[in-house]
Amino acid sequence: MKKTILLLLVLLSNAISVAQSQTQRTKEFNLENNIALQGYDPVAYFTQKKAVKGKKEIASTYEGVTYYFSSQANKAIFAKNPSGYEPQYGGWCAFAMGDYGKKVEVDPETFKILDGKLYLFYNAYFNNTLKSWNKDETNLKKKADANWKKISG
Template sequence: MNKQILILLIAFISVTGLAQTSRATHFNLEKKVAIQGYDPVAYFTQKKAVKGKATFASTNEGVTYYFSSQANKEAFVKNPSSYEPQYGGWCAFAMGDYGEKVEINPETFKVLDGKLYLFYNAYFNNTLKSWNKDEVNLKKKADANWKKISGQ
């Protein structure tokens, strides 16, 4: 009986570990850190992009985030899905317009319906402006494209 429980436990840990690894492979990570080290909670509480610190790090299902304060880290740990960026931290416009993973500028963002969306903004191309012109349609397409890409 104990041997069966041990085998089930090992199988569960293996599957859980694989799920975390595969989830992280779809996220926009730089040196294994999401949002280029910016604090995901600050977008909601301070309404601006704030650089996090490695001393306030937390990992959720294989994805590591940095926070600007212990309070922000604790808020995230209590409810990570409330703060994680949509589409694995890739550009929301690109995900909606052509279903591709495109880098972002962490300082170009939008909080919509309690969710964080990040955008590419470089070389005179601020994709947040394009997103705002057709947000409803692009969001539907981005949601569908992300499901295909991530399996989530």
Template sequence: MKKLLFIITILCTLSVFSQRESKRMTHFNLEKNVAIQGYDPVAYFKQGKAVKGKKEITASHEGVVYYFSMPVNKEYFLKNPSKFEPQYGGWCAFAMGDSNEKVSINPETFKINNGKLYLFYNAFFNNTLKSWNKEETGLMMKADTNWSKRIK
């Protein structure tokens, strides 16, 4: 009887984790399950710039795959994944705050504020980072609210 209860508990736990991973993946900005178009999330913080990751150096956090430019960045990430993940699932921070929309990003257009990575759309003469900077506090509050409603 104890074995049966143990097995049921394990299966339920795995099911909950699987559902959370699946839900997370539906909300993240991914291309073939890879976040940030293959850019290294740690490089934004440690190198201060966007650096393309390598397919050979990968790690996954709750179903979302990240590429890294060097093994040490992967190690940093694995110690504290949530510290390095982009805000709002890697969608454009400005669009999330301004209109609650999931808009693609240019991984080379970013900002780090209070230890968090924000990514922005930047194409066709429309750099949303500039607009974000004009109203950052208000847009961030709206984006935080909009994102938390999406991922519930």
């Protein structure tokens, strides 16, 4: 009986911990109505090398964050390795994260795949931050990684 109670307490503690980490993720991610990437398909960036709008009918939620997909095939690919398709820095602008450690909105059609990871960039009002990122990518990536660690805890 004591073992059963102890096991239940451990499971409850783990469930609370998972729920808290999911809540933290959704607070830190760039989401609109809990949808990542403004509804763009995370897998298409890698397989089609372009931004493709997903469909709300083909959705999947990973650790509290919901993604839309353009096809069932892409949803199935995502399900096998969800963390491999998530955008870096919670989907915020990689340049801004590296340059001054701030969460800045992105244009989901302005992106770069680097070392198998998806990076998004702000691109509006004649300011395409992907161009600035490319000029000092190594340094900015290092800074962005450190800044995101501080923000996302």
